[in-house]
Amino acid sequence: MNFPSVILFCIILCTPSFSAQTSSCNFTRKSLHQEIHHRNQQKQQQQPDHNTSLENHEIGGPRPWRNTHMSHNHRGLRTVHGTVNIIGWGVLLPIGIIIARYFRKQSNDWYSLHILSQVSGFLLGTFGWGLGISFKNAAKQHTMSTHGILGTLIFALAILQLLAMCLQPDEVHVCRKYWVIYHQIVGYALIVLIIANIFEGINNQSAAKRWEWFYGVILGVLGMSALALEVLRWNFN
Secondary structure, three states: OOHHHHHHHHHHHHHHHHHHHHHHHHHHHHHHHHHHHHHHHHHHHHOOOHHHHHHHHHHOOOOHHHHHHHHHHHHHHHHHHHHHHHHHHHHHHHHHHHHHHHOOOOOOOHHHHHHHHHHHHHHHHHHHHHHHHHHHHHOOOOOOOHHHHHHHHHHHHHHHHHHHHHOOOOOOOOOHHHHHHHHHHHHHHHHHHHHHHHHHHHHOOOOHHHHHHHHHHHHHHHHHHHHHHHHHHHHHO
16 A cells, blocks of 8 residues: 555544544534523522613613602692682682772772672682683593582672673763672672682691691671671761
């Protein structure tokens, strides 16, 4: 056997052994990769996905801080609603009636003060009434509460009073006395409804006792003032 034949024979003998070693090495490397991949999957299943959790929280998950912020805003708007209604309907309108009843003969400027207090009370009350309607729409309520019904009735009567003041006849007109009777009846009925509705709204608040004391003091001051002026009116007349 010549030398090239010997070399070829050796290559043929070594090739299966080399192929077997290569296959064994590839199988070992493949098994190692599978084992590492399997362990990584187990670790990912055991550990929470912080990025996914954060993304879900930002997109549609619960937002306690936002709910708390919205709750504070809603509570603040309800406080504004109550305060504006008390000042507008419950303070300025009664003051306008007191001015018209007791200062008609004592001051030449009584009519201007009466109009100023009535219009200011109407504007503030209308703003508070609008806030109440927005609360109802935001809550998607299809039925009105007693507080809402009384508030709407007060708003309608206040508009009628303003129209009556704009369309009032002259003092020498034959219908003047009927207009005065109508204006007074609607005005006093409006005050009764306003007081009832304010206390109705106060009962819906969380701090009802504090609000009751607050408006009770205001009513006490207005009532005592009207009583004192009534006594003076009887004495001087």
